Amino acid sequence: MKAVCKETFLIEKCDDDGCTIPNKYSRIKEGSIWNVEEDLTRIIDGEIRLTRNTKKTFHWIEITKEHFEQYFETIISHNFDCSIAKRKGCNYCLKGKRIPSTGDKRWYINENKKEIQADDENISVETIKIAYCPVCGREL
């Protein structure tokens, strides 16, 4: 799972043993993309562990769920791209991105008709009626 920082914030720096370094803060920048670690390894008992590799260093932070929700937005979960543009919708319901699926049919959300449609020229078009985007949850 990946998440993007949606608002720059400061967090206390800590060393690799998990001791906070007095008066040192790291700036977590808006737009930076972090891996949300699924394993339970924790150094400072944070609820959510985020890591990020840049050319120079490996960064990690641990934050509470509350802070995660405040400062981050999940963008990739279970292979879905869940990035939401200005909270108006995701790439599937707004931009017509193909929904990951098994089989040969290509599925897309048609917002105007409130349906998911299979776009296959050989077969008559199949649709599924929806009221909410199945990826980001937005009401259509």
Ligand SMILES: [Zn+2]
């Ligand atoms: Zn959506």
